[in-house]
Amino acid sequence: MEIKVASRPLLKRRGNVPCGGETLIKFSGKFLETRTDGKTIPGTLFLGLGSEKELTLDKIRQAMGKAATTIREAGGTKIAAPLLETKFPSDKGGKGGVSVSDIAQAMVEGVILALYQFNLYKTDPDLDKNEIKELTLLVTDRSKKASVLKGALHGQWIANAVNSARTLCNLPGNVLTPSRMEQEALRLRKEYPISVSVLERSDAEALGMGAYCGVARGTAEPPKFIILEYKGGKGKPIALIGKSVTFDSGGISLKPAENMEQMKYDMSGGAAVLGAMKVAAQMKLPLHIVGILPATDNMPGGKAMHPGDIVKTLSGKTVEVINTDAEGRLCLADAITYSLRYKPYAIIDLATLTGACVVALGQHAIALFGNNAKLIEAISLASEKTGEKVWPMPVWDEYYSQIKSDVADLKNTGGRPAGSITAALFLKQFVTDVPWVHLDIAGVAWNGDKPRPYTPKGSTGAGVRLLVQYLIDLAGK
Incomplete structure (x- = not known):
C-alpha cells in the first residue's frame, strides 16, 4: 500500500x-x-x-x-x-x-x-x-x-x-518448522544490520541445554536455537526472548484433539521478537538488542521426553518433568540462561505459555510479570500507547512451594491453582538479578472469535507493537 x-x-x-x-x-x-x-x-x-x-x-x-x-x-x-x-x-x-x-x-x-x-x-x-x-x-x-x-x-x-x-503464526506446522524460523531470521540478516547465529541440536547438547533439548527429543524436525543481534548502539543489550515452539502437540502428555490445529501459533513469541528487531533496524534505533528463539516442535515420538523424567538445564538446575505439555518454560529456561552471557541490561520474554492466563484474563490482556518496578512501568507505558493491554501479576515467593520437587530442584508444573503465576515463578529461577519481564500472551495471540476492528481472525501478531514502543521509548526517539 x-x-x-x-x-x-x-x-x-x-x-x-x-x-x-x-x-x-x-x-x-x-x-x-x-x-x-x-x-x-x-x-x-x-x-x-x-x-x-x-x-x-x-x-x-x-x-x-x-x-x-x-x-x-x-x-x-x-x-x-x-x-x-x-x-x-x-x-x-x-x-x-x-x-x-x-x-x-x-x-x-x-x-x-x-x-x-x-x-x-x-x-x-x-x-x-x-x-x-x-x-x-x-x-x-x-x-x-x-x-x-x-x-x-x-x-x-x-x-x-x-x-x-501474523503470517508466520498462521502458517501450518508442516510449513513453519524450526528450519523455516531459521530462514526467516537469515532473511533479516540479508536486509538489515542484524547478525544471526544458530545452534544445532548437537551444539545445544554440548552446551548442556538439557531442558530445551529434552523438549526437542520427540520431533523429527531439527531444532534450531536462533540468536539474532542488532548493534545500533553501545553498552549492555536488551535481551528479547520469544517462545518458538512451531507446533505443540503436548508431547507424551498429549493435548485434546479439539483445537489442536491452532497450536501452530505456539511460536508467537518468537515471531514477535523477529518483527520487533526488524522495526528496530528500520528505525535505526541506537540500541543494542539480542533476540533469542529456541525453536523446536513438541511431539510424542519414540525418543520423546516422559512425564517423570529429570533434565539438567543450562544453568545447572535440575527439573522434574511432571507434564510434557509444560514445555515452553523448559525452552525459555535455557534461553534465559544463555542470554546472561551477553550481560543484558534487561530481559523481556514473550510466550503463549499457559492456558491459566486465558482463564484469568481472557482474550484482551497480556499477563505481565517481572522483578523490576522500573521495567514493569516502562512496559506499562508502552502498553497504554499501543493498546496492547497488560495486567500486572504477582510472582511472590509464597507460590514457590508449588514448583518445588521432591526429587529435583524444580518441577515444571505447579498444579492447577495460579498456573500462570507458577509458570512465571519457574522462569524467575533462571533470571538471577537482571531486570526481567515475562509477558504471557496466551490469551491475546490468537483471535478465534469474530474479527475485531483491526484484528482479523487467526493470529494477532501480539507483542510486536508493544516491544517496538518500549524500544522507541528506551531510545528516546
Whole structure:
C-alpha cells in the first residue's frame, strides 16, 4: 500500500459536523459508527470517534480499521482521511504525550492491520481483487507535514511487521518448522544490520541445554536455537526472548484433539521478537538488542521426553518433568540462561505459555510479570500507547512451594491453582538479578472469535507493537 501525505482540506465544516453544501449529514458520531451519503457528498464515509474526552490512540486505530474494511467491502481502492488534531485527556501516550506523528502512526496502523488477510492457500483468483492500494493523510497545517510523514512511515513499518508475524503464526506446522524460523531470521540478516547465529541440536547438547533439548527429543524436525543481534548502539543489550515452539502437540502428555490445529501459533513469541528487531533496524534505533528463539516442535515420538523424567538445564538446575505439555518454560529456561552471557541490561520474554492466563484474563490482556518496578512501568507505558493491554501479576515467593520437587530442584508444573503465576515463578529461577519481564500472551495471540476492528481472525501478531514502543521509548526517539 502506498502512503501519502497531502496539504489540503477534505470537507467544509459546520461546527464539528462535516457538511456538503447546506445539507447536514444525519450522523451522531458515536464510536465506530459509519455513514455514507452518495447524493450530497459522493465517495465519502463518515466515521464516528465518540466523545473527545474519551478518545485514545487505540480508538483511532480501531476506527481507521473499521473504515478501511468498510471501504474495501464497498469496492473502494483508495482512502483519503483528514489527520485528527485534538487533545487526548484519557491517553497518557508514553512519556512525551501525543503528537501529530503519533496520530498519523495510529491511523496508518489501523488501516494496514485491519486489511490483513491470510489467503496464501486459497485458490480463488478474485480474493484479492478489491484491495486498498493507497492511503492519503490530509493535513491543513503544512508545517506539520514532515512530522505526519514520519509517523505514517513508522506506522507502516510497524503494521507490516505485525502482519508478517501474523503470517508466520498462521502458517501450518508442516510449513513453519524450526528450519523455516531459521530462514526467516537469515532473511533479516540479508536486509538489515542484524547478525544471526544458530545452534544445532548437537551444539545445544554440548552446551548442556538439557531442558530445551529434552523438549526437542520427540520431533523429527531439527531444532534450531536462533540468536539474532542488532548493534545500533553501545553498552549492555536488551535481551528479547520469544517462545518458538512451531507446533505443540503436548508431547507424551498429549493435548485434546479439539483445537489442536491452532497450536501452530505456539511460536508467537518468537515471531514477535523477529518483527520487533526488524522495526528496530528500520528505525535505526541506537540500541543494542539480542533476540533469542529456541525453536523446536513438541511431539510424542519414540525418543520423546516422559512425564517423570529429570533434565539438567543450562544453568545447572535440575527439573522434574511432571507434564510434557509444560514445555515452553523448559525452552525459555535455557534461553534465559544463555542470554546472561551477553550481560543484558534487561530481559523481556514473550510466550503463549499457559492456558491459566486465558482463564484469568481472557482474550484482551497480556499477563505481565517481572522483578523490576522500573521495567514493569516502562512496559506499562508502552502498553497504554499501543493498546496492547497488560495486567500486572504477582510472582511472590509464597507460590514457590508449588514448583518445588521432591526429587529435583524444580518441577515444571505447579498444579492447577495460579498456573500462570507458577509458570512465571519457574522462569524467575533462571533470571538471577537482571531486570526481567515475562509477558504471557496466551490469551491475546490468537483471535478465534469474530474479527475485531483491526484484528482479523487467526493470529494477532501480539507483542510486536508493544516491544517496538518500549524500544522507541528506551531510545528516546
